[in-house]
Amino acid sequence: MKLVSTPELLSLQLRVIASLVLRETRATFGTSPFGYVWAIITPTVGVGLMVFLFSIIGRQPPFGSSLALFFATGVLTLQFFNQLSNKLMTVFDANRALLTYPIIKDVDTLIARAVLVAATYVVIMVVFYTALIALKLASLPAHPEHVVLAFLATFLLGLGFGTLNAVIASLWDTWTQIEKILTRPLFFVSGIFYVPSQLPPQARDLLQWNPVLHLVEWFRHGFYPNYNSMLLDVWYPVSVGAGMLLVGLAGERLFRQARY
Amino acid sequence: MLVFDRVSKYYRVGGVKKTILSDFSFAFPPDRNVGIMGKNGAGKSTMMRLMAGIEPPTLGNIFRTSRVSWPLGFSGGFNGSMTGIENIRFVSRIYGQDPARVISYVTEFAELGPSLRLPIKTYSSGMKARLAFGLSMAIDFDVYLIDEVTAVGDEDFKKKSKAVFKDKLARSQIIMISHSPSTIAQYCDCGLLLEGSRIRFFDRTDDLLLAYKELNA
Secondary structure (H helix, E strand, O other): OOOOOHHHHHHHHHHHHHHHHHHHHHHHHOOOOOHHHHHHHHHHHHHHHHHHHHHHOOOOOOOOOOHHHHHHHHHHHHHHHHHHHHHHHOHHHHOHHHHHOOOOOHHHHHHHHHHHHHHHHHHHHHHHHHHHHHOOOOOOOOOHHHHHHHHHHHHHHHHHHHHHHHHHHHHOOOHHHHHHHHHOOHHHHOOOOOOHHHOOHHHHHHHOOOHHHHHHHHHHHHHOOOOOOOOOOOHHHHHHHHHHHHHHHHHHHHOHHHHO | OEEEEEEEEEEEEOOEEEEEEEEEEEEOOOOOOEEEEEOOOOOHHHHHHHHHOOOOOOEEEEEEOOOEOOOEOOOOOOOOOOEHHHHHHHHHHHOOOOHHHHHHHHHHHHOOHHHHHOEHHHOOHHHHHHHHHHHHHHOOOOEEEEEOOOOOOOHHHHHHHHHHHHHHHOOOEEEEEOOOHHHHHHHOOEEEEEOOOOEEEEOOHHHHHHHHHHHHO
16 A cells, blocks of 8 residues: 655655755764864875875885875775764664654665765865875876766765664674774775785785775776776675675664664 | 554563554544553553654554654754754754744744754753744644643743644644543543553543543552
8 A cells, every 4th residue: 555655755755864964964063163174184184194104204106106196095995985884883873862753764864874974075085186186196087987986886885884784783782893893904905005916816816805995996997097906896896885785774674673 | 544454563672572562453533632541551652653653563554644743742852962943943854844934933932032042952851842842833743643741831831832732633633642631631532542451442532531540440
């Protein structure tokens, strides 16, 4: 039995998500002056500091002529993924009070948070890469369409992993701690400060199972004209992301009773 | 339309199964105000949460075509670090209302003055209740769900609330939980009595109140 028309439901869905994004923005960044500016400054300064440290110890860029661009493609990609995963993991608990308004559902709060994180990283990346280009530390992306696709794929993987985490964490609190331990090594195995293609074959065989590494490689393929990654398989992170999102959403539906 | 179709609801807490509703079917009569009575723990509030759609039933379906409010008088959905105005704006948006209209209505109704521009966490519980009541009255629902609260605040505010409430009743329906026979008698014209194992419908409030009295005797 269908009681409300599809266009009506769609407009309700959009309205609820848009309101939640605005509320979440206000709640996350609105408490301190220049709140949203900090969300952009913190990661930017973080990457800048790392580039500075590596350049004073005299490190050469592993690829291309810009240390900054090489690190940024690694660190910003991983950060975007990590932020999605972290912020989404706690979303069901954090927004419990909101569910008192019956037209807001768990999945709405999940989508709203994901949209906010993605929008923040669009701004961060645009600001950072534009600054690099303006400072002559990078040239315009060689394949801009691949930069966009890599961003979308990172969003999908982060959303999938975050949704799955949110469901697991809602059933088992300890998972939030375990997830932190599990994702910590990503910094070292995602090709952030080395070129994965230059590693010995045994290492490559192992690392290619890490979907985040493919995303980093994808971003670099988008920025450099001749990155020629030996590992990049664009379908791998996309399928892993889609698969996790599917399992996560199915889990949300399946265990919905258990959360109340 | 608000229909419960073979609805069961139970919770499992620490291996113990607690049944609230089992195989309950009921069509809430439109254009009538329904009182819900029963002892503490009989499942009145859970039933209301099911009506509102806050919680899903364990088994069965609940069909809802009318605009049903959130359980009224409730203030837990407010975000403490956001101001009164910001909270009003948020609720107006999700319900597709014009925020400016709702803000001006609540400003006039709740009489909170400049406090509306302060974070909710600075409010007293009375102020919060006035805001919540004003907000729910500003949005037009077909069915208002009321859990124990009919009037909050001082005498003046109570009078005002009652007047607005009476006005609402001309166009909307209410479903109300209360332990107070006089409140039920004042607002409702039929009712449900939750007795743990069974639920009885009474076509007249008098019969409901009588059965409720016997239950407590």
